[in-house]
Amino acid sequence: MNFNIRGENIEVTQAIRDYAEKKITKLEKYFDDKPTSDVHVRLSVYNNEQRIEVTIPMxxxxxxxxxQHVDLYAAIDLVIDKLERQIRKYKTKVNRKLRGKDSPKLLAAEIAANGAAKEEExxxxxxxxxxxxxxxxxxxxEEAILQMDMLDHAFFVFTNAVSGDTNVVYRRKDGKYGLIEPN
Structure with a gap:
């Protein structure tokens, strides 16, 4: 893994860098092949709250x-726990889905980054x-809804594997899901 660690309103010391890299590297145990992707880590401090954001595109x-946490090291531990839960949850669902089929074991399906353009009037x-x-x-x-939930977004844009059309799934206010398809 290649690490890109940036700090906002905080100096990223070697100790912080080493701790973050050590913790994130432990995620490799969940994969069959060692990931070779870039790891983007953004550390920031606002009003005595330490915040860490980790993105690992594979x-x-x-x-x-x-x-977010008062202690940066605790925030790093908490974000690693979240990433581990995401990996375990997704691998369980994918493996359960593939169990009924004679398909080879897959690590996961593609998660497209949610491309929301923010508007400001x-x-x-x-x-x-x-x-x-x-x-x-x-x-x-179903897989798109899972990806949307993992990213904790309100909607998710994807290509329908059956029709080949671009579709959108979204979370409704009542907690259920909706699907937008083109005519």
């Missing part, structure tokens, strides 16, 4: 978690403050 899986002008681009991987709606 070819078959996107892991992302963030945590000021003095009757709409300003796009962020743009994300990502590849849409074919999956079914």
């Amino acid at each position: 070819s078959d899986l996107l892991l992302r978690a963030e945590e 000021s003095s009757n002008e709409i300003e796009i403050v962020r743009t994300k681009r990502f590849d849409l991987k074919p999956m079914d709606s």
Whole structure:
């Protein structure tokens, strides 16, 4: 794993860097092959709250978690726990789904980063403050809902594996899910 550790309002000391790398490297035990992806870690401090965000984009899986705590080392431990839960939850669901089929064991399906463009309206002008681009991987709606829940987002854009169309799943206010399909 290649580490990219940045600090916002905090100096990233060698001790912090070593601790974060050591903890994140322990996630390798959950994979059959050693991941060779980049690990993006963002550390920040606001109002005496230490915050850590970790993003690990891989070819078959996107892991992302963030945590806040008064102690930075405790925040790192908490974010690692979240990532471990995500990996275990996803591997269990994928393996359970594949058990009934004669398919080879897969690590995970692709999670497309949720490409939400935030809109801000000021003095009757709409300003796009962020743009994300990502590849849409074919999956079914059940898998897309799982990816959306793992990312803790309100919606998820994906390519329907059956029809080949771009679809959107979203979480409704009543806690259920909706699916948007083109005509």
